[in-house]
Amino acid sequence: MMTNYILQAQGASGAGSLQLIFLLGMILVFWLFFIRPQAKKAKEQKKFIENLQKGDRVVTIAGIHGKIQQLNEDGTISLEVSPGNYIKVAKSAISMEWSNQVNKAATAAK
Template sequence: MNLFVLLDAQAASQGSMLQTFLPFVLIIVVFYFFMIRPQMKRQKELRKFREALKKGDKIITTGGIYGVVSEVKDDAIVIEIADNVKVKVDKSAVVMDMADAVKR
């Protein structure tokens, strides 16, 4: 008789443990699918965009400078922001294509 009481008490404590941790697990899953995963996807798309930059692309930098790519190097690009005015910026400073800016 005592054995059944002990087994029943152990099963009840495991059930309550599951009820305790289930909300935390659900919160982590929700954070992953609604916050972490979309951010990783955006970063991947931005990295592909920066790697595909070529001469003649119209871009916008993080500082809000609009320009046309005139030269592409390994980790930097030279953009022309006005006639005969060229600026060298890091590729990580490029935010988007001007065609994307028109859509927003």
């Protein structure tokens, strides 16, 4: 009777450790495929925003194309959307992906 109880107790602890390993594996996969790439992308976006300069052609997240005329200290940018027309947008509203595509197309056309 006592040996039966001991065997059952050992089997239960083995299943518990297997569940723990499975849970840790799921957390690792989640981190590798979701958290890490998103953090890397956010880091690249921050670097892109910090390196903006006057004269760069950019696209906002709303799809507005323009050329940077002025970088303001309050975190905004003055964009020239057409000759003589300017709008003020936040630096965080500049899309890295679209801006890179616009600049690649402009470089290829030259």
